[in-house]
Amino acid sequence: MKRALVVVAFFGALLLLWETATLSGRWSPVLLPSPADVAAYLWSAVRDGTLLAAAVVTLKRLLIGYALGIALGLPLGLTISTSNYFSDTIGALALGLQTLPSVCWVPLALLWFGQTEAAMLFVVVMGTVWSVVLATYAGARTIPPIYARAARTMGSEGFDKWTRVILPAALPYVVSGMKQGWAFAWRSLMAAEIFVTILTGFGLGNLLQYGRELSAMDQVIGVMVVIVLIGLAADKILFSPWERLLHRRWGTGDV
Amino acid sequence: MTATHVEPYGSPPANLVVEGVSKWFRTERSIVQALKNVSMRVRGGEFVCLVGPSGSGKSTLLDIIAGLTAPDEGRVLADGQLVQGPGRHRLVMFQEPALFPWHNVLGNVMFGLKRKPGLSNRQRREIADDHLRLVGMEKFKTAYVHELSGGMKQRVALARSLAPDPRVLLMDEPLSALDAITREQLYADIQEIWRKRPKTIVLVTHNVREAVCLGDRVLLLSPSPGVVSEEFKISLPRPRDINTPELAVIAQNITAALKGYLVQPGAAAE
Numbered sequence: 001m002k003r004a005l006v007v008v009a010f011f012g013a014l015l016l017l018w019e020t021a022t023l024s025g026r027w028s029p030v031l032l033p034s035p036a037d038v039a040a041y042l043w044s045a046v047r048d049g050t051l052l053a054a055a056v057v058t059l060k061r062l063l064i065g066y067a068l069g070i071a072l073g074l075p076l077g078l079t080i081s082t083s084n085y086f087s088d089t090i091g092a093l094a095l096g097l098q099t100l101p102s103v104c105w106v107p108l109a110l111l112w113f114g115q116t117e118a119a120m121l122f123v124v125v126m127g128t129v130w131s132v133v134l135a136t137y138a139g140a141r142t143i144p145p146i147y148a149r150a151a152r153t154m155g156s157e158g159f160d161k162w163t164r165v166i167l168p169a170a171l172p173y174v175v176s177g178m179k180q181g182w183a184f185a186w187r188s189l190m191a192a193e194i195f196v197t198i199l200t201g202f203g204l205g206n207l208l209q210y211g212r213e214l215s216a217m218d219q220v221i222g223v224m225v226v227i228v229l230i231g232l233a234a235d236k237i238l239f240s241p242w243e244r245l246l247h248r249r250w251g252t253g254d255v
Numbered sequence: 256m257t258a259t260h261v262e263p264y265g266s267p268p269a270n271l272v273v274e275g276v277s278k279w280f281r282t283e284r285s286i287v288q289a290l291k292n293v294s295m296r297v298r299g300g301e302f303v304c305l306v307g308p309s310g311s312g313k314s315t316l317l318d319i320i321a322g323l324t325a326p327d328e329g330r331v332l333a334d335g336q337l338v339q340g341p342g343r344h345r346l347v348m349f350q351e352p353a354l355f356p357w358h359n360v361l362g363n364v365m366f367g368l369k370r371k372p373g374l375s376n377r378q379r380r381e382i383a384d385d386h387l388r389l390v391g392m393e394k395f396k397t398a399y400v401h402e403l404s405g406g407m408k409q410r411v412a413l414a415r416s417l418a419p420d421p422r423v424l425l426m427d428e429p430l431s432a433l434d435a436i437t438r439e440q441l442y443a444d445i446q447e448i449w450r451k452r453p454k455t456i457v458l459v460t461h462n463v464r465e466a467v468c469l470g471d472r473v474l475l476l477s478p479s480p481g482v483v484s485e486e487f488k489i490s491l492p493r494p495r496d497i498n499t500p501e502l503a504v505i506a507q508n509i510t511a512a513l514k515g516y517l518v519q520p521g522a523a524a525e
Binding site for chain 2: 144146147149150151152153154155156160165168169171248249250251252
C-alpha cells in the first residue's frame, strides 16, 4: 500500500513538473504540449479507433514475427550445441547477425518483399531469432553433463532427451534470450514503422511519424506513451510468469 | 535395451559378471590405463562396495557396469546378458544428486517411471508415492530441488533410482558430500530400504568404514591401472551401526591394506 502511494506520488509529481513547464510559457506549445493536450489526443484517438487499429497492426506483426523467431531459434540453437563444427560456423554467423541491428534489414526486406507485411515480419524475425539461437545454444552447452547421464540411465534418449531434459535444463538461458529477442524485435519494428509506410497496415510507428508530419506533438508524445505502456505490459504478461517460474523452481534471481 | 519386465515391484535382483575389463583414457598427449583386466562377480541381491584411492578407476568401473562407458576390453554381463548401453534395470545414484530443478520432488521420481512401459499413470503415481514414503520424503512431494538439504536430495535421488524397480542399483559415492550426521542416518536407512527392496547394489566409496557398514563384501581397487587387489567378506550382523568397535577393527585392517597402495605416484583422475 505504501509502495503504491509512492508510485502514485512519483508519477503525479512528474506530470505536475511537465504541466508547470508548459505553463511557464518558455517553450512553444507546438514543441511541448501539455499533459492535458496529450490526454485529449489519446482520448480522441481511442474514440475514433485509430489508436486501437494501429496498435493491433503493430502487435500482430510483433507477435507473429516473435513466435516465428522463437520457433526457428530454439531448434537451431539446440542443433548448434551438438557439434563444434556447427558452433564454429552457424554459431559465429548467429553472433555476427545478432550484433547487426535488425532495422538494417529494412532496405533489403523492402526489396525482397515489397512494402508488405512480410517485410515487417522479416525484420521482427531477424531481431528475435539470433538472440534466441545464441541463448539456447549457451544454455544447452552449460547444463551439467550429469543431467544427461542420469536421463540416459532412466531411458531418456533422442527427441525425449532434447525436449524433456536439455531444453528445460537450458530454460534460464532461453528465457533471458527470449527477453533480449523481444527487446530487439520491438525496437526494430518501431524503427521500421517510422522509416517506411507499409501499404497493408498502419502501425503505431506510422502513427507517430504521421504526427510529426502534421507537427502534432500531442500525437507524437501520445503514441510514445502507448509504446511505453505496451512494452511494460509485454514484460509483465510475457516474461514475469517465466521469471516467477524460474525463481520458484531454480531458486535463483528475484521475483 | 531389452526391457521386458513390467511388474511394478519385485523384479528379481540381477547377478553381475565383470570379465577382464580394461579401459584406457586417451588425451592428446598421453594414454592412461584406468582399469586393467578387472574381473568380479556379484550375486543377485548382494551389496558390494568398491573401495580404492583416487585413480583406481572405481568410478569408471561403475560407469562401465551402468553401460554409460564402453570397456576397451572385456565385457559385463547382467543376468547373463551383455551390457551394451545404459538401461533401466541398472540405475545409478551419482555423487551429486542430479535431480532436475524444473521438476518438483514428485516429478523427479516420476521421470524414470514415465519412461518405463506397461504402467498406467495411476500405477506410476502410486509407485512414486510409495517410494517417497520409503525414503521418508512423502511430505516434500511438491517441494523444488533447491528447497531441499543435501541429505534430502539424495533421499529423493534414491527414490528416483528405486521407483522404476531396477535389478541393480549403482551408487557412485552418493554420500560423500553430506555431513557426518546426515550420513549416519542414511547408513541406517539404506540398510533398511535394501532389506525391503532387495537389489543388487554396487557402491563406490573412499570411505572404508562406510563400505564395511553397508557391504556384504568390500573389494579393494589398487590404482594406476585399477585392478581388484583384495577382497574382504564382512559377516557382521545387520543392521550395522558404523560406530561399533567390531566394525572399526575391520575397517582398520582394510585401511592398512589400502595404505599399501597410496604411496604410488602418478595417480590419474578416476
